Amino acid sequence: MTPSAAPALDRWGFSTWLDHARGSGEFIKLPELDGVNDAVVSIEGRKLVNFSGIGILGWQHDPEVRKVFAATAAEYGLVVGGSRIIQGVSRPHLELEALVAEITGREKALTFATGMLANLGFVNAMSARFSFDNNAGVNNTDTVLVLDRECHWSMWKAAERFKFGRNLIMFDHNDTASLRSELEQLAGRKIVVGFEAVYSADGSMAPVAEILDLCEEFGAVSFVDDANGFMVYGNGGRRFAAEYEALRRATFLMVSFGKGVGLSGGALAGPADALDAFRFLSGTTVFTTNIQPPTAGAIVHVLRTMRRDPSIMANYLDRIDRLRERLLRIGCTINPTPTYVTSILVGPNDIAVNVRQEFIDRGYLVPMFGYPAVPKGRAVIRLLLNNRITDEQLDGFLDTLAELREKYRF
CATH class of the missing domain: 3.90.1150.10 (Aspartate Aminotransferase, domain 1)
Structure with missing residues (x-):
């Protein structure tokens, strides 16, 4: 040894x-x-x-993308200089967040250095107890998280402090009957149902509409990790068009810029008040920094290019x-x-x-x-x-x- x-x-x-x-x-x-x-x-x-990379279209090698990256770096620098809550964010971040909200059909979006930090921040924000003055505040420690068993490691990691079987529930992969059974036993509780659109290990597509139907029936908040499908599907293409049309009904969406966009970072999209609250409650917007400004600028360029064509x-x-x-x-x-x-x-x-x-x-x-x-x-x-x-x-x-x-x- x-x-x-x-x-x-x-x-x-x-x-x-x-x-x-x-x-x-x-x-x-x-x-x-x-x-x-x-x-x-x-x-x-x-x-x-x-064959091991994840940037499927190779956008980082596109001359125009590199030109935008360099120009944004020259204007806004290489770093944000601190966490969003203290230092703020640059114009490229705000432009990217507005564009993600528009693409996903949500009121607002919030960017993170990685998709994993977005997932960690979401779970923390949805289950936080916090108040500025010990009076008005939020107390969501009674949140129940119901996850597809094949959800990404980051979601399970985020839920480590939850008690399995009590406020952390698992349903069988892509199985709406299993989900219904779990939701029936949780009636009246504060529920978040989490699943992925496209799963990264088996390549399966979730039955998006059916899961969201159940969320609406039982009054549950829905959260969809679309790290793998963002800008691959749902941009006017014929493949999985029904699933991606239904996806617009989800309460919250997490998107990654690492696969279809081929750069780095992630974002949460959803209702405006919730996203504003997440700036304080996620933890990952308070205690770490954001995407580099030139990367944010390059992502905006790629998203606009893909939308046009x-x-x-x-x-x-x-x-x-x-x-x-x-x-x-x-x-x-x-x-x-x-x-x-x-x-x-x-x-x-x-x-x-x-x-x-x-x-x-x-x-x-x-x-x-x-x-x-x-x-x-x-x-x-x-x-x-x-x-x-x-x-x-x-x-x-x-x-x-x-x-x-x-x-x-x-």
Whole structure:
């Protein structure tokens, strides 16, 4: 066993666990990029075709986006200089928040440095007890949070202080009968129902309208994490149009700027008074800083570009449809919902470890999701295809996938 540099830590078991995980290959060496993140990356001087990124359209490489970023940096600087509540925010943030509110059909929006901070802040704000003068204030410590069991880690983390079974309830994934059963037992209580629109591990789409129908029937507040679907769907496209039209009925929405927009940060959108209260109650607007101003300016540019030309995303999604068809022809088991999140079942973790390494050996950085992102024994290759990957590079990946699938029988 590796000797600990701090003997007092021995009782925490880090070294023992790492020795085992390194020996089994489960504790992987993290990629250290020599240069920019792109469709092809350099790791230790070696070029790898990158299937592990999440910025699906590669907006960070667009010359106009870079020009806007540089111009905004020159005018507003690189940092906000402190938390929103103390330092305030810059014009690019206000412009971005107004645009997000307009796009999502909400009264107001509030930006955060990451989508995770938005989720943490939302749960904290909705369950806070706070008063400026010990008289008028809010006391929502009786809030009951009802979450889809596959909600993002950040939502479960935010709810750690809740008591499972008492004010933290789980319903079966995308199962409205399960949700109804839970809501019937909570009648009369102060309920927030949380779910995702598009789930990042299995690529499934929530039955949005049916869940929101139940929220309205039982008087529950609805919260939808749309980190994965924002600007991918619902911008005039035909795919999942009904789900995204129904999404406009949700009380609150969280959006991320990391996937469809391909930059960074997140936002909450909802009723104006609630969003104003969240500035004080979320915690994550009080005790940390916001998106960099030039990033906020660049996001505004990308959002306007995508709104003007929905064919940009439609053409990308056409490419995903063709990719799914080819995966099925190879014989892969993929997620049944035809979203742009493509999960290829690999199975046991030891096989997943070997498959990932073989891809690296052959020049491909492939995202392998194991436990706790997915259930044990159900590892998947989770693809968010970067549109800057060429057809030739994609062909090479698929040929390698077919070979490895035959070798490892997944």
